[in-house]
Amino acid sequence: MKKKIKEYKAFEIEDHSDLVTEPHYDLFFNNGENERQEEGTLRVLSLFSGCGGMDIGLEGGFICHRKSITNKEWIHNHINDDWVLLNRNLFRTVFACDILEDARLTWLRYMSRYNVNPDIYHLSSIVDLVKLHREGNNIFPTNIDIITGGFSCQDFSVAFAA
Numbered sequence: 001m002k003k004k005i006k007e008y009k010a011f012e013i014e015d016h017s018d019l020v021t022e023p024h025y026d027l028f029f030n031n032g033e034n035e036r037q038e039e040g041t042l043r044v045l046s047l048f049s050g051c052g053g054m055d056i057g058l059e060g061g062f063i064c065h066r067k068s069i070t071n072k073e074w075i076h077n078h079i080n081d082d083w084v085l086l087n088r089n090l091f092r093t094v095f096a097c098d099i100l101e102d103a104r105l106t107w108l109r110y111m112s113r114y115n116v117n118p119d120i121y122h123l124s125s126i127v128d129l130v131k132l133h134r135e136g137n138n139i140f141p142t143n144i145d146i147i148t149g150g151f152s153c154q155d156f157s158v159a160f161a162a
Contacts, residue, residue, distance in 0.1 A: 042145035047126055049096035050150045051106035055094045057149070059114055060089035095141055097122040097129060 012045060046055050056062055066084050067074060069130070076087045093116065104123050108116075122129060122139075133139040 024075045043092050043141065043143060044063070044093045044095075045141060045144045045147045046093050046096040047147065047149040049098045049103070049107060049121070050100070051103045054148055054150050055093045055096060055107070056110055058091035058146075059093060059111075060086050061113070062086055062093075066123060091146065093120070093142070094123070095120050095126055097125065097126060098123050141155050 015056065018153075044055070046052075057124055060074075063083055063085050066078070066082055069084060069086075074086050075084045079085060079086050093111065096107060096111075098121075099105070102122060104121050107121055108118050111121075129139050149158060
């Protein structure tokens with residue numbers, strides 16, 4: 001017996017770039033200290049960031065299935081009967097790190113919708129970043145409101161193995 005597969009209608013996503021105004025960035029490396037200074041937002045330092053699932057959830061402004069929303073005030077607009085675009089949240093990721101290049105590339109692709117400076121993603125182990133910080137390097141932003149971490153991952157495992 002053949003299984004019937006539901007076909008999804010194609011839909012267009014409206015341009016919502018006018019919803020977010022972001023500062024322009026210079027091309028030099030920075031530690032997020034001067035990133036995304038938007039009034040009324042909370043600055044997030046993301047550890048073990050992976051491809052950014054937790055960061056995207058905090059940032060908001062993404063498409064999800066209508067039935068997964070429990071509060072209609074979160075919805076910016078309806079795309080079709082099944083999909084909605086959520087409002088932006090108050091959180092702004094200003095520092096991220098992981099050790100996997102593929103995770104970094106995916107994170108950068110997802111987070112490009114928020115005009116995030118790619119230099120805030122550090123392709124390094126948190127252990128190495130902390131060592132550099134202890135040596136006097138200006139690695140971590142100082143004005144952070146929230147620290148997140150996508151545990152357990154390779155960095156976490158390496159730290160326990162050491």
